[in-house]
Each structure stands twice: as C-alpha cells, then as structure tokens.
Amino acid sequence: MKTPVRVAVTGAAGQIGYALLFRIASGEMLGKDQPVILQLLELPLEKAQAALRGVMMELEDCAFPLLAGMVGTDDAEVAFKDADIALLVGARPRGPGMERKDLLLENAKIFTAQGVALNKVASRDVKVLVVGNPANTNAYIAMKSAPDLKAANFTAMLRLDHNRALSQLANKAGVAVGDIEKLVVWGNHSPTMYPDYRFATVKGESLKDRINDADWNANAFIPQVGKRGAAIIEARGLSSAASAANAAIDHVRDWVLGSSGKWVTMGVPSDGSYGIPEGVIYGVAVTTENGEYTRVEGLEVDGFSRAAMDKTLAELEEERAGVAHLLG
Numbered sequence: 001m002k003t004p005v006r007v008a009v010t011g012a013a014g015q016i017g018y019a020l021l022f023r024i025a026s027g028e029m030l031g032k033d034q035p036v037i038l039q040l041l042e043l044p045l046e047k048a049q050a051a052l053r054g055v056m057m058e059l060e061d062c063a064f065p066l067l068a069g070m071v072g073t074d075d076a077e078v079a080f081k082d083a084d085i086a087l088l089v090g091a092r093p094r095g096p097g098m099e100r101k102d103l104l105l106e107n108a109k110i111f112t113a114q115g116v117a118l119n120k121v122a123s124r125d126v127k128v129l130v131v132g133n134p135a136n137t138n139a140y141i142a143m144k145s146a147p148d149l150k151a152a153n154f155t156a157m158l159r160l161d162h163n164r165a166l167s168q169l170a171n172k173a174g175v176a177v178g179d180i181e182k183l184v185v186w187g188n189h190s191p192t193m194y195p196d197y198r199f200a201t202v203k204g205e206s207l208k209d210r211i212n213d214a215d216w217n218a219n220a221f222i223p224q225v226g227k228r229g230a231a232i233i234e235a236r237g238l239s240s241a242a243s244a245a246n247a248a249i250d251h252v253r254d255w256v257l258g259s260s261g262k263w264v265t266m267g268v269p270s271d272g273s274y275g276i277p278e279g280v281i282y283g284v285a286v287t288t289e290n291g292e293y294t295r296v297e298g299l300e301v302d303g304f305s306r307a308a309m310d311k312t313l314a315e316l317e318e319e320r321a322g323v324a325h326l327l328g
C-alpha cells in the first residue's frame, strides 16, 4: 500500500464538495492505488458543521477502500495540517445587492487567512487549487499570504472553461471531444477569458482550418464559453457543481499524474511571458509531468489575441489593485 495523501477541501459541505469528495475517495483524482485522507473545512456555523457531519457519514457509508481517514473541522490549521493537496472551494457567494468589489473584499479576508494557515501547517510541497470565485484573485491572495510556500504551487481553476470550450469545439466541428488537442484558455476565470483554438488539432490536423469561421469564433464561441457559468445558473437555478468538481479532479489528476504531453489550461502565477506581468495568476497552456507543470512557450500572439489577452489581464489587474491594501 502507498502512503496516504492528505487532501484538504474547504467548503466541503457545499454543492461542489458533494460532487467532489466521493470521487476523490474512490481514487478518480490520484489513482486507484492511492489511499487518501480527507481533511474537510467548513464554516464554524452549526448548520454548516451539521451538513459536513452528514457528508462524512455518507463517505463512511461508501466503505471506500482508499479512504484511509477523515477529519472534519472549522479550523483551517487543522484542515491544512500536513496537507499535500488543498482544494480551496469554499468562498463567500455573491448575495443580493452585493457588488463584485464587495465579493472581492469578503473573499480576500477568507483567502488571506487560509494562505496564512497553509503557510504555517501544510506540507512544504502542498499543491493548491483555488476554485472559489473570484478564483484567480483568491489564488493570488493565498499565494501572497503564504511566503514560505512555493508560489508556483498556487493555481486557479480554468479547467472548467477549458472543458467547456472543448465540447463547444467538438460540436461545431463534428469531431470527438477526446481527439482535440492544443487548446488554451487565457486569463481570468470570468467572462473576459479568452478561449483560443488557433493551435488546436484533431488527429494532427488544424481545427481552426477545419472550422474556418472567424465570425463564429468572435461572436458565438468566445462569448458562449465566457458566459457558460451564467447560462447554467439560469437553467439550473444553481451554479455548476458536478462539472466544476469534475474539472477540479481533472486539474489535480493531471498536475500530479501527468498529462502525457497534452496541453491543459491552468491558472498559474505568470513568469512574465506573453506580456503578462510576473505573479498575476493567469490561465495559460501547460503540460504536466512528475508533479510539475511547464508552460507552453513561444506561442504566436496575433492582434486579435493580444487584445483579448490584454482585456482579461486588465480585469485581473483591477482585481489585484482592489485588494492590494490588504496584502501589505
């Protein structure tokens, strides 16, 4: 038996948590031979803690052979203790009359505290995935609040956007979703993101040439991928949960187990390439191997792409400026 991996999940009793934990415990994230210990954080409210206890009872009732242990807590330092992987899902949702800026500030407090706790007690190699919105800026805040941890190990989830774009492209081109490679979604997990299939291939042939429809790209594809989260809320009355959990699993699985040379999109702190200022958590194409990601370098940025990449960057810069006073 392998040594169990400690996986911390915040917001564990929420709807993404409910779609996520059972799949982690069944081995879909880290492999069917990898035991896990789940360290689950919820708010210190009776309702949230009761819901968490219920989820843990259900996890127990699945008798997952790979579930080597479980902790439920309202204390971030307990949840993050020696964590190898931290999925930061819990966040303050937008309430009635709340502006984006208010949401940003409320969440800034949460992700500052969680960054500090990770810095104090998590494994020095902890891999962090931020799902809670605004995901890129929350990841940036946590990273800045955890100066003793590797900045490169703080990532934000753009995989749902990547997967959404894959399916839209497969439908448009009439190809199998699994045959599409070399897609990237640049920037912020928000409607300003830029899904870019200029480099994408299907069985080695250019997908862009096959679709050959600049109008569809600019006026249907890009806005549809960007606003897909809102479309799900409109249809379901609740935000994406199963697809978000699925994307979190894809993100961490590929990061830990490798993408076998395939491109995947991760929100990672910029190294200054592609004109993105260093440190900004920005969606880029990466390949992954041996628990590390490597940016796909040297992609051509044409005029249309530059404008799209700068627009989503400007939004991230604005978010960063909005929380700068909290980060010292």
Ligand SMILES: NC(=O)C1=CN([C@@H]2O[C@H](COP(=O)(O)OP(=O)(O)OC[C@H]3O[C@@H](n4cnc5c(N)ncnc54)[C@H](O)[C@@H]3O)[C@@H](O)[C@H]2O)C=CC1
Pocket: 010, 011, 012, 013, 014, 015, 016, 017, 041, 042, 043, 048, 089, 090, 091, 092, 093, 110, 130, 131, 132, 133, 134, 135, 157, 158, 160, 161, 189, 239, 240, 241, 244
């Ligand atoms: N990056 C992405 O692609 C996506 C991000 N999201 C975001 O994921 C987040 C979670 O979504 P849902 O599970 O649907 O929400 P939810 O409201 O069902 O669950 C969130 C849970 O987090 C808990 N929570 C809140 N603050 C916490 C804190 N400081 N510490 C620990 N737990 C805390 C709440 O008690 C709640 O149980 C939201 O911010 C949502 O906008 C959702 C879909 C996709």
Ligand SMILES: O=C([O-])CC(=O)C(=O)O
Pocket: 133, 160, 228, 229, 230, 232, 239, 240
């Ligand atoms: O739009 C939302 O609030 C949830 C989300 O991030 C998504 O589904 O992409």
